Amino acid sequence: MENHSSQSPSYHQNSNSVTPFLQPQPFPISEGEESDWSFLQLLSVLQRRALVIAGVTITLTTVVFVSLILNRQLPVYEGNFRLLVEPVNDDTKVVDIVKETNISKSGLDYESQIQVLKSPELMGKIVKQLQAKYPDISYNTLIKNITISRFAETKIIEVRYQSQDPNQIQVVLDQIANNYLDYSREKRQTLLQQGIQFVERQLPFIQNRVDQIQKELQTFRQKYDFVDPATQSEQVVNQITNLSEQRQIVDGKIAEVRANLSFLQEQNGKLAVLNNAILYQQLLGQVRQLDVQIATESTRLQDNNPAIQTLKQKRKSLLPLLKNEEQRFLGTKIAEVTTQLQTLEVQSQELAKVERKIELQRKQWPILARQYTELQRKLQVATESLNRFLSTRENLQIQKSQTELGWQLLEAPSKPKVPISDSSIKRYLIPGLIASIALGIGVALLQEKLDNTYHSVEILKGKVNLPLLGNIPFEKQVESIQDRISRRRFSIARILNPILKGVPGFAHQVHSNYSAKFLEALRVLYTNVQFLSSERPIASIIISSAMPGDGKSTIAFHLAQVATGMGQRVLLVDADLRQPKIHTLSGLNNLSGLSNLISTNLPTSEVIRQLPSMNQLSVITSGPIPSDPTKLLSSEKMKQLMIDFHNAFDLVIYDSPPILGLADTSLLAPYTDGILLVVKLDKTDSSMMQETLDHLRFSQMNALGMVSNGYKSNVNSY
Missing domain, CATH: 3.30.70.1130 (EIF_2_alpha)
Known part of the structure; x- marks a missing residue:
């Protein structure tokens, strides 16, 4: 069985092996030519600038209306x-x-x-x-x-x-x-008197018929406990269906438990279970160590030597302990599985009994429902006839009272005080309104031309020739203050982790307080990143941006959580030694981190920490901010650390400073599989993005693609 523990992988095992990184991809990292606006883009601009259009329209329309009022003709x-x-x-x-x-x-x-x-x-x-x-x-x-x-x-x-x-x-x-x-x-x-007399003669007979059918229906309901047969029948069918589904689920679990029990009784199953027995593995390790020592000593000493005899005596004394621990641990596991199997079998039997009982009741419903429907139909016909005669009598009596x-x-007519709109207002107000709307639209389009930010995913894709790997939707919880989030996560995790530690997949559900669209967008981003390379999976990426405040740290943090939740061994490194954010997002202290790891001989295991809410995710914070971050990031120690990280984890995510104006990202990029650019809609300046793309092109850095942040969509998720 695979055991995803919170322990950090060993760096010394693979420190000498260097895994090759992806070569730069031939993506044209430059802004595309600006095309003419399509109809949908024009609608999007008008919606975004609705307040400007409304303000210009109202102002000009008011001016036109006042002018028409002052120059109107004689009122009518x-x-x-x-x-x-x-x-x-x-x-x-x-x-x-x-x-x-x-x-x-x-x-x-x-x-x-x-x-x-x-x-x-x-x-x-x-x-x-x-x-x-x-x-x-x-x-x-x-x-x-x-x-x-x-x-x-x-x-x-x-x-x-x-x-x-x-x-x-x-x-x-x-x-x-x-x-x-x-x-x-x-x-x-x-003349309606004859109609009134005819209706009054027929009413007593119809009323008696309604009363009789109502008594029959009441007796039937009391006898068979009928309220709404259609609803009750549907409820019975739903109960049978639910019970059947529950029993099938239980039977599936029984088959699974039996398979586990059979597996435990086989040699391979025993070995797989014993891999998780800590005491057994310790004893086995001691026995193997003694075997190595005996073999080593035998090369230079004879078998009757006291040193060899002592080692053999120690090994012989450990073998019974090893056997007893094996039997105890396997017996405990088999007893647990057996108890679980018995519980599931009893549950399946009880569900089958209840299902048979409800099935017998369901077979009685069609006959009773038909009788009930027939009584209701008779009552409906009689009631409609009675209501029709009563309504007719009332109408005839009212008409009779109004005969004369x-x-x-x-x-009644009254003297008008306010004139109706004269012809001049009707003639010029509508054209003035149309001209006001047209001018408002023109002002809105001018504002749009002067705005250098990306307002939609379509505009971003049209202007930047980089693969768009994901669209991260706007999430209110991400916008809230990060220290409050971290405190809440830490407190919840500290309370629930001891209780739900044994629940499968619990560590992957901590971030479930975000919306489904937000989490699914991160999963899509992670999947698209992995699909970029057909030869081998992407093992290390840098997440950066053109400007500060584009959300690179937030995306790096949540992408690491999503990748961890999908079974990957992930290391999140805060390589932003200027304005670090990962420790705030993760709720960890920043007393020691990457800067200490580079500048001192501090062991790597003391710097790598796990989140309180997701102990499978490894995190290295930035540590104290150094005076010269570029010097640390360009050191040979940093290069070796990045190679060690790459070999020890399935995926390493670096949160680096913005690319424009800083050399930090350029120093890290050659030792990773590539850079993922974060672009925040309605914020990232296109001119700064262009400078960033030019820098990437001239530096020949591998740009994997980009991800839009703050995407707002009204489309419901699946």
């Missing part, structure tokens, strides 16, 4: 009133039930009614009454300024009248409203 006023021309209760349903009542269907042809209201016969009387006060009013002028229409899809007719004299509007509308109400009283006739009522005036 408008008044209106509304009439309810049909009752709110529709009596058309009565005819469907009471066909013998000879009541014709009510329903108004609104288009025909409006033409009648505007006819010369009806309007002529109104014009004669108005001419006594306003001689200039004629039928033609009245029809020109009046608007009669149906209000939406309601039973309301709305009448509007426009004039420059608000007093005239009120007088005209009052006269029209009074004449329309008189017209409706003379024409309206209804005509149209109702819902909104």
Whole structure:
């Protein structure tokens, strides 16, 4: 069995072997030509500069509107009133039930009614009454300024009248409203008494039928404990399915435990288990050491020599102890597996019993559900019939009470106080609004041209000819203060590690408080880095950036955690001897580190430490900040250390200072597999990025690719 312990690998075993690093890749590390904006890029710019566009648009629109108000023409006023021309209760349903009542269907042809209201016969009387006060009013002028229409899809007719004299509007509308109400009283006739009598004769029989079915349904529910058969049946099926799945899982575990037990009883299994027995390995090591000593002494001494006899006596005394420890350790392991197997078998039997019991209940449900559905259908039909008759009786009674009522005036005419918008505003306001929006967009595009940062992954890929190995999304928890994160991690780990130490994979779940998209993006980045080389895996990388604050240390720290969680032996080295961050992110002290390791004879094992929350990850902090970091990083001691790190771990990650203006990264790069550049969206300056790419090209350093940081996307993860 493979044992991932927290112990650091030995450096002395492979210190003399030098593993070759990857040769520089032929990637064109320069900025690409800036292409014309696509439609999607234009939409992205408009969304990003929405506040600028809105501010310019509102300001210019306000100026245009104020200008139009100051130069407007004479105001035009408008008044209106509304009439309810049909009752709110529709009596058309009565005819469907009471066909013998000879009541014709009510329903108004609104288009025909409006033409009648505007006819010369009806309007002529109104014009004669108005001419006594306003001689200039004629039928033609009245029809020109009046608007009669149906209000939406309601039973309301709305009448509007426009004039420059608000007093005239009120007088005209009052006269029209009074004449329309008189017209409706003379024409309206209804007769609904026969329908009411028929409905009242049928109601007692329908009510008795509903009561009888309700009693039958109540008895059925009480007898069989039915609430909702469809839901209950689905719950039973789900229970059976869940029990079956649980039993299959348990059976799988049983097979796995049996396989483990068989393996333990074989010679290979015993040897594999004994590899983890500390005391056994110690005794075995002593026996082997004695064998070596006996063989060595036998070359120069005879077998009867007291020294050889003493060594053989010691070896003979250790053999029973070795045998007893082997039997004790194997017996303990076999007993544990046997107990686990018995527990799983009992659990499988209990699940099978419960599954059979629920299956018997499920077979009874179809018959009961059919009876229940039939009772519900009968009750629904009877209830709908009863409700229909009750509603019809209520409608008929309301209509009967309104037999002598005509149209109702819902909104009386009033004198308008505020003029409607004049023609000048309508003519120029919309073009002014369009021009304001266009100018706002122009200002936004100008701002975008003057902005030198990368705003999206597409822009970054289009301008920088480096492989984009990952897009790390924006994570609020990463933005919080790092010392608070480290304290929280340390306290949680200190409490939970003793409790959950035996839980498989617990060390890999400490960083699960981050979002799934953030962690998955780091896994994708790690996988893409490993795919860069087809000959052998990437074993050492430098994570750097063009500018400070791009998030290189954060990505290096979390990438190391992800690689460790995927089974790699990872060493994270804080090679930023100017502004180190790894000790803050990891919650470790920085009393000793890389600077001490280079400048003194301090053993490497005393500098390598493990995280409190993930003891499989090895970390070397920067140590005290030296006066001349470049001198330390360019030393032969540093070169040898990097070779030792490379040989002792599966992956070594160096967090180095920004490339531009500093020689630190250039000194480390030749002894690694390459550099991974971190670019932070909306922050990294493209001109500084260009200088960094030029420096990489002239220095012939191996650039593996780049990773975007702070990527914001609304797409849901899978």
